[in-house]
Amino acid sequence: MAEPSLTVLRRPSFFRRRGFLFSFTPTAFLAIAGLVSLLVAGHTTLPFEPVITLEGKIASKAEFFEDEQVQQMLMRHHIRVHLTQTGSREIAVHDVDQYDFVMPSGQPAADLIVKARPNAVRVYRPFITPLVLATYREYADTLVDAGIAAPQGNAGTLYYTLNTERFIDAMQRQVTWRDLLIDRHGIANGNKILAQSPDVCTSNSAGTYLGVIAFIQNNHSVPQTEAEADSLAASIKPILTGQGLPGADLFAPYVTPEGRGSAPIVVVYEHQYLAYQVQYRARSGRPDNDRVLLYPEARFETQPQFLALNPRADQLGELITRDPDLRRRAMELGFRVLDESGATASGQLGQFLQQQGVQPPSFAGNDTKTYLPGLDLLERMIKSVGGCS
Numbered sequence: 001m002a003e004p005s006l007t008v009l010r011r012p013s014f015f016r017r018r019g020f021l022f023s024f025t026p027t028a029f030l031a032i033a034g035l036v037s038l039l040v041a042g043h044t045t046l047p048f049e050p051v052i053t054l055e056g057k058i059a060s061k062a063e064f065f066e067d068e069q070v071q072q073m074l075m076r077h078h079i080r081v082h083l084t085q086t087g088s089r090e091i092a093v094h095d096v097d098q099y100d101f102v103m104p105s106g107q108p109a110a111d112l113i114v115k116a117r118p119n120a121v122r123v124y125r126p127f128i129t130p131l132v133l134a135t136y137r138e139y140a141d142t143l144v145d146a147g148i149a150a151p152q153g154n155a156g157t158l159y160y161t162l163n164t165e166r167f168i169d170a171m172q173r174q175v176t177w178r179d180l181l182i183d184r185h186g187i188a189n190g191n192k193i194l195a196q197s198p199d200v201c202t203s204n205s206a207g208t209y210l211g212v213i214a215f216i217q218n219n220h221s222v223p224q225t226e227a228e229a230d231s232l233a234a235s236i237k238p239i240l241t242g243q244g245l246p247g248a249d250l251f252a253p254y255v256t257p258e259g260r261g262s263a264p265i266v267v268v269y270e271h272q273y274l275a276y277q278v279q280y281r282a283r284s285g286r287p288d289n290d291r292v293l294l295y296p297e298a299r300f301e302t303q304p305q306f307l308a309l310n311p312r313a314d315q316l317g318e319l320i321t322r323d324p325d326l327r328r329r330a331m332e333l334g335f336r337v338l339d340e341s342g343a344t345a346s347g348q349l350g351q352f353l354q355q356q357g358v359q360p361p362s363f364a365g366n367d368t369k370t371y372l373p374g375l376d377l378l379e380r381m382i383k384s385v386g387g388c389s
Contacts, residue, residue, distance in 0.1 A: 053080045054100040054313055059088040059204060060249075060269065061103055061304045064320075064333060073325050079316055087202030089382070101313040103306045105204035105269075108211075110305035111375050117309070124306040124317035126327070127335035129271040131208050131302055133162065133195050133294040134254050138185035139177070139264045140292050146170075146180045149294060152362050158277070158287065159361045162294040164216050167193075171239040177264075189264065196243045197267035198250060201388035204302065209267045210240060210385060211372035212300050220298070222373045229377040233384040240385050251276075255291065265294070269302065270361070271334030274349075277358045278334070287358050295361070300370040301336075 056065070062085045064070060074081065088104035092112035096102050104110050114121050140160045143149035148166045152159040170180075170193050177189040200206040213236050215222060223229040243263075250266040253259045255276055259266075273293055280288045308317045320326050321338075331337045331349050350360035372378055382388060 049078050051075070051078045051080050052312060053082055054316055055082050055084070055098065056101045056103065056313075057084045057086065057091050057096055057099045058103040059086065059091060059105040059109075059304075060272075061105055063272075063275075064330060064335075067329065067333060069329050070326065073323070073329065074316070074319070077315070077319060079319070081316070087199065088204030089207060089388075090202040096309065100310055101306060101308050101316065103304060105304050106208055106302040107305065108207060108372065108375060108378055109204055110307060112379075113307055115375070120309065122308040122314055122317060124308065124321045125303055125338060126306060126321045127330050127337045128301045128303045129269045129335055130295070131205060131212065131300050132268060132270050132273065133265050133296070134251070134268045134273055135265045135292060135294055136260050137290055137292050138182065138187045140294060141185055142177065142180050142182040142187075143167075143294070145184070152295070153359075156289065158289070158292050158359050160292060160294050162296050164212070164296045164298050167195075168213060168216055168239070171195075192242065193265075194239065194243050195265040195267055196250060196263040197240070200240065200382055200386040205267050205269065206240075207378065207382050208300060208302055208372065210236070210381060211378060212296065212298065212370045213239065214373065214381065215370045216298060222371050223377055223381075226377065226380060229373060229381050230384060233381040237385045255288075270336075274334030274353065274358070274361075278332070278353070278356045281357050293361070296370070298368045298370040300372075 058065065062083055065081050065083055088106060088109035091102050091104050092109040096113070102113060104113070110123070114123065140149060143162070144151060144160065148170060149160045149162050151157045152161055174192050176192050177187070182189055197203070197206040197209045200210055214232050217236055218232055223232050250263065251268045251272045253262060254266050254268070270293070277287050306317045306320060308314045327337050331352060336349055350363060353360040373381065
């Protein structure tokens with residue numbers, strides 16, 4: 001009797017099983033496709049190169065570094081930024097040794113930092129943004145009726161020119177909105193005319209606004225002596241402190257429905273308003289015609305300064321100043337980008353705004369400039385008006 005024969009059936013290799021091949025093949029294809037795209041883009045080493053994290057202390061320009069597109073652009077250069085946000089003057093008067101860079105919103109605070117570290121700071125100036133007053137159309141039109149402001153362009157414009165001398169005179173005489181007959185525009189408001197600014201002890205915009213008011217009040221000249229600065233500070237203090245407790249961020253409440261009732265005129269930066277209008281237009285299909293800007297006749301352009309405190313931060317300073325993608329993104333966020341000569345590329349910003357369906361402001365016209373007091377005298381006036389330490 002023949003012995004029975006046995007056939008041994010071998011289990012197929014794990015990698016040859018139908019289920020594995022069915023699930024793995026598409027994944028492998030995507031991985032290969034991704035590798036090919038990295039090869040083409042020249043970023044095959046990107047996931048394997050170390051990313052450095054830079055610690056920065058920054059004022060109101062934090063929104064630039066917090067922008068998602070900016071963060072993605074920086075990651076292509078293996079840079080991540082971690083921010084501590086505070087006021088510009090607060091940056092200048094406190095220790096910053098633990099940071100890689102600081103970025104105050106204007107030159108006075110930057111000068112204080114550089115003065116304390118004359119050989120340890122590299123300065124980069126990527127863009128500028130004018131100081132402006134943000135308000136609502138009914139308030140702007142009331143100022144027009146009183147001869148204090150004038151519209152830039154046709155009816156429905158988003159921008160007005162403010163006669164700063166007449167505005168200061170109205171504030172010093174404690175003129176109210178009711179006195180200017182704002183009720184003709186459907187608003188009931190018996191409060192005194194004031195522009196609300198942040199805390200002058202911490203904020204660049206508030207300190208700059210103080211300097212602008214002082215310059216106009218002093219017959220378009222800066223104080224030259226301590227006695228002159230003290231007298232000037234005392235004369236303008238009531239219109240700077242009569243607003244009550246100042247807020248840290250005035251633009252955020254300005255664009256809320258409640259903003260009109262709490263502070264009808266606020267001191268802000270132009271880029272904040274322009275970026276808001278672009279975003280509003282993208283969401284709603286039209287600009288926000290209720291919120292408008294007042295440009296002081298005697299203009300002042302604030303210049304945020306990136307201060308690299310060590311060699312690690314130099315690369316970031318070079319990038320935000322020279323990289324074409326980062327410069328373009330800064331312009332899209334409302335900043336007037338500077339070229340290597342220090343001139344502004346305002347035309348590009350105007351073209352961008354028109355492409356987005358937002359009226360651009362006038363970039364030409366009155367060349368009257370405002371000048372701030374010297375650093376020591378400005379500090380003295382800030383301390384006098386704000387009671388700062």
